[in-house]
Amino acid sequence: MIVSLIDEIKNGESKTLEFKKEFPNNESIAKTVIAFSNTSGGKLIIGVDNNGKIIGLKENVDIFDLQDKIASIIYDDCYPNIIPEIYTANIDGKIIIVVEVFRGSLLPYYFKKEGKNNGTYIRIGATNRKASYDNILELERQKRNISFDEEINYDVDFYSLDISPIRLEFEKVGKQIDMEKLKNLKLIKEENGKIYPTNGLLILLGKYENCTIKCARFKGKTMDIFLDKKDYNGDLFSQLEKAESFIKNHINLRGEIKGLQRTDTYEIPIEAIREALINAVVHRDYTNMGRDIKVGIYDDILNIVSPGGFPSTLTEKDILEGRSEVRNKVIARVFKELNYIEQWGSGIKRIKSTCLKYGLKEPIIKETGDFVDVEIYREVPESAGKVPESAGKVPEKYRDLSEQEIRIIEYIKNNGKITSKEVEKLIGVKNRRAREILKEMIDRKIITRKGRGRSTYYSLKAHQK
Known part of the structure; x- marks a missing residue:
């Protein structure tokens, strides 16, 4: 047990761990215990500073008196009753007190003096946060085992x-x-x-304002400048399809074009992309109407951020080990019925394993406050953002071409010309968007338009050939 406790301390404060260098005030103890009870349980360790350094209790302190005092504080200040385990540990001759709290079943727990509406606390990251009205409703749903x-x-x-x-x-x-x-x-x-x-x-039908996926392709590795931006509403199935298409249009392809046939291999495995998107849609928190799913594509990563941390009873370690708890039972059941979900608890492992098999760095999947953040690494070329060699040499002022424009250039170089219909098929967009892209390329003097009506086609400007 001591070895395990030392390892926990080394990892620092977290959703399930809080340090106190000295005996804290009554209110601090009560609120931490309440937050643990309402979330994933946890340990309050007294005798360890904020940096994880084991200080220990003062030598002349009465351990039994301290344990009794902690028990009394929790009994007097917390409601419903919380029964923690309070014990000591000797680490390298230094005594610490551990107050171990388990997630309760009589949710929500609150600070008696402040009442339920103002005194309910939850754990967000390594901090205690006063629960909002929506948080309290969610805790009450959890008590009734309803989502x-x-x-x-x-x-x-x-x-x-x-x-x-x-x-x-x-x-x-x-x-x-x-x-x-x-x-x-x-x-x-x-x-x-x-x-x-x-x-x-x-x-499922996308009738709430927060049922949205916002996608953006940023220039470089920051959010300072975006190159493309789309917000997708409507039913969740069409949102998933459109978000996946957006990602595909903005990540690199490896392969050859022969006529309209192309053998494509995306730089990120499609299975990992789909799994990450489905996880975000199925497991996100829909109770907060002001937040939505955000997909960001940078030169180095694909980032998918979904509102709501991991379900209350689970920690990051539990999730990575394949333990599963469903926040949205109806949504999850429908997606399972439609074969979007193969096996409960296997999604994150599948994202990681497919990327590793692909030769990419292991994705990072973490809980950041009350969001879940997925970072999938891209194949970063020697000079990110430049046109691949397969697209031919491009003048310096065209180094900021999008992946869609690069693919159009590749096609014209291989076939001499392209039509708007061929652009639709090549990059998977509708007619209106295909014409917009072609017009932008004409305005930037990359391509030129020739012919009329149905005979219209596009070729590279002379200096591009």
Whole structure:
């Protein structure tokens, strides 16, 4: 036990660990114990400074008196009752006190003097934070073992909703969905003979303002300048498809073009991209209406940030070991039914293993405050942002070409010309976007337009050949 405790101390303060150099005041003890009880449990260690240095208690201190005092503080100041384990440990001749708290089942726990609405605390990273009203509601749901997406939304008329996006997804996997199936999946519930949608159904259809994926391609390795930006709304399935296409359009391809056929290998395995996006959509926190999923593509990484830390009972270590707890039961059940999810708890391992097999650095998946941050490394060329050799030599003033523009140049160099239809197929965009890209390239004097009507095509300017 001592060895394990030493290792924990070396790792520093965290969601489940707090240090106090000296005996703290009553309120500090109570609020830390409450925060641990409402979150993932944890240890309050007295006799260790903020840097993880073991100081130990004063030699003349009465250990038993201190333990009794801690127990009394917790009993008097915390509600409902919390029963921690309080024990001492001797590390290199220095005595420390450990107050080990386990996640409670009578949520939410709060500071008696402040009451439930003002005195409920949760653990965010290595700090105690006063719980918001939404946080308290979520804790109460957890006590009842019900998720936000299982709750009924009484304000929306079910029959006003177009559920065709869901029906189409089920048809793709050879399944039908009817009212009975909707009930079984808890997408709808019946009360007093009336059908109501659940939050899960409204989330799947993208009816809430925070059901959005915001994608951006930044120049270099910072957020200072963006080269492309898209916000995707609508049903979650189309959002996933569009976000994946956005990423594909902004990461590098390795392969050869022969006519319209190209053998492509993306620099990041598609399986890892899909898994990271699905994880973000399925496991994010939908209760906070002011936050959405953000996808950032930089020269060195693909970054996917989703609101909500790991589920309360889980730590980063638990997640990386494959332990699973579902925050959004309805969403997860539907995605499992549609084969988006293969096996519970396997997603993060699959992201890491596919990237390692691809020869990339191991992705970083971490909890940052109340967000989950996924960083997948790209293949960084010797000079990030420059056009690959396969695209030919490009003048210095065109070094900032996007990946889409580079692929168009490659195609023209191999085939002499390109049409807007060929651009649509080549980079996977719709007609309007294809024409926008071509117009931008004309304005920058990279290509020229020739012909009229259906005979219109585009070729490189003379100095580009």
